[in-house]
Amino acid sequence: MKQTTDFRYNTGASKVPWPAVGENYNVKDATEVVKFLMKGEGKKYDKIMGKISKNLNDLDKITNPPGKLSLGSEVEKAEDTVNKFLGVDNATFVMNCTSGFEIAYKYANIKPGDEVIVPAITFIATMAYPLAHGAKLVFADVDPKTLNMDPNDVEKKITAKTKMIVPVHIGGYPVDMDPIMKIAKKHKILVLEDAAHAFGAKYKGKMVGTIGDFGSYSFHEVKNITSFGEGGIVTTSIKKFGPELKRARFFGLDFTKPIKNWLYNVTAIEGKEKKFVAANYSTTEIQALGLRLQTERVKQIIAERKRAVKIVNDILKGHKGIIPQSMGNRDYVPTFHLYQLQIDPKICGGDVQVLKAKLEKKGVTNIPHFGPLYRFQVVKDMGYDPEKIAKTCPVCEEVFYKRFTHLPIYGLTDEQLVYMANAIIESVEEMKKGI
Ligand SMILES: *Cc1c(COP(=O)(O)O)cnc(C)c1O
DSSP states (O other): OOOTTOOSOOOOSSSSOOOOSSOOOOHHHHHHHHHHHSOOOSHHHHHHHHHHHHHHHHHHHHOOOOSOOBSSHHHHHHHHHHHHHHTOSOOEEESSHHHHHHHHHHHTTOOTTOEEEEESBSOGGGTHHHHHTTOEEEEEOBOTTTOSBOHHHHHHHOOTTEEEEOOBOGGGOOOOHHHHHHHHHHHTOEEEEEOTTOTTOEETTEETTSSSSEEEEEOOTTSSSOSTTOOEEEEEOOTTTGGGHHHHHBTTEESSSOOTTSSOEEOOEEOSSSEEOOOBOOOBHHHHHHHHHHHTTHHHHHHHHHHHHHHHHHHHTTOTTEEOOOOOOSSEEOOOOSEEEEEOHHHHTSOHHHHHHHHHHTTOOOOOSOOBGGGSHHHHHTTOOHHHHHHTOHHHHHIIIIIEEEEOOTTOOHHHHHHHHHHHHHHHHHHHHTO
16 A cells, blocks of 8 residues: 555565665664663673574564655554544654644744734743744733643733634643633634643543644653654644645645656645645654554553652642642543642742752752743844733743742652652741741
8 A cells, every 4th residue: 555645665566666765774773772772781781682682683584674664554553543542533643742833833824923822831842833933922821720821811812813822731731721712713713732741631521632723742752651752743623634634744745646657746735724835744663663652551651640649749738838739630630741849938938949949959859841931032032022021921920930840750769759748848847947
């Protein structure tokens, strides 16, 4: 079968096939991949690795290299697995989450003069495309509890020029999507969910990332699961555009209507208002393996993270002024990608900067993963006035500078979790006493 998205000739079982054009993997490459994934040293390691190397050399005599390395059957299998997991039919595996955003922004035909509403606190990736293409970014203030975009503030910031709203499920905690979808419908605005942290989260029974017009997930190495370092999935709920996602991933190649005497055609892709030219966001078969295997265990990973959060929360419970990570409820099922710790500065007698320093001293690394986007120089460089924007996001200013930090949560031992929770209590007690 010819891949509709693939430009390899893929001539199959002819006498002289033309499978792919580049050098494939050899046994040395394969051995190095094993060594890379399973690092170690010492006599025992060398001995086992020697056996593996010999076995791989023997295998090499009776096997073939994989043939296709990009956009092949492994990518399709990974997409099938993700489709099942999310309950969608057009999950498309792209280079990273940001590539998914780009496809959505291209579909929206984002151009200078358009306005895009993003939350004040997120990662630069959320807004890079509109910023680069001269659209005006409008920063919605955040909900003080979740740090997610506040739907009430979004509504206030809608204008006739608003083209897109981009809710970000920070830390994998679902944004309150109902009011956002309502606003979007009323004003005929597209919604792109930044679900970089939220693969597996649920909002009112729906998978997060499948509620808006577009959703994009990240499998970068720091997220809950990874497709060997980099990767993203983009999906759309726009019926007409769903089948076009794969072409949007690879230059708009169309194998169904080839030009005369040739293999394929290239066409522009129908966007919301006009056609756009696609780019290249292709992924490898090896990345796809990582995505499929880790998607198969993502539920256990989330459960393990939840267990860790509960250990910390049980210790912090009842301590005045300490506001632990929300465990969610039936309507808000998080992925526990980040542990968000907040304090009430009035009760604690100091703000989070004091707490952060105390925790560092006790050996607990803690960093607020995301800051106010409008404080980055690039926003100023593009002609925005950060001070002016800050005045429109008072909650963001308050929570970022005074109230919250993030704690490590995954991959820690129970002892480390207990130590961390106790260190928080001790630090806050010191603050209360003015030490
Ligand atoms: C990591 C991240 C992204 C970007 O993901 P990539 O896969 O690296 O492109 C987008 N938004 C948020 C909030 C993120 O943390």
